[in-house]
Amino acid sequence: MVIGIGIITFRIHDCRSLKGKRKVVKSVITQLRNHFNVSVAEVGSNDIYQRAEIGFALTGNDQKVINSKIDKLFNLAENLGLAEIIDTEMEIISY
Template sequence: MVVGIGIIVFRLHDCRSLKGKRKVVKSVIAQIRNHFNVSAAEVGANDIWQRAEVGFSMVGNDRQVINSKIDKIFNMAESLGLAEIIDTEMEIINL
């Protein structure tokens, strides 16, 4: 079994409140969940308006497929154009 974990850190330039941030974060998470059928949630920087951390995970049986899907998620999140990506992290664990 292979577990893939990813974290994307966004900078939200136009957010002036937590309500504005929540709108952007919910949109990003919904897009990731719908396109790739993965578990995703906001995992950090909950009280900072201009910063969001979204984490996701997936399970499979092929390391190359998991790696490819994580790369596609990173590319899709950037192509959405809702926020600037300032950092990404990826970890793949073989169990």
């Protein structure tokens, strides 16, 4: 079994409230869930309205496939254009 986990840190420009941040975060989470069938949630920077940390996890049985999906997930998050990615982290755990 292979587990892929990661965190994407976004900077949300022109956001002046938590309500505006919530709209962007929900949109990103929905897009990632729909395209990759992964578990996604906001995991940090909850009270900072111009920054969002979104974590994800996925499982499979092939490390190359998991690594490829994570790379595609990062690319999709960037191509959405809803916020600027300022940092990404990923880890692949094999059992």
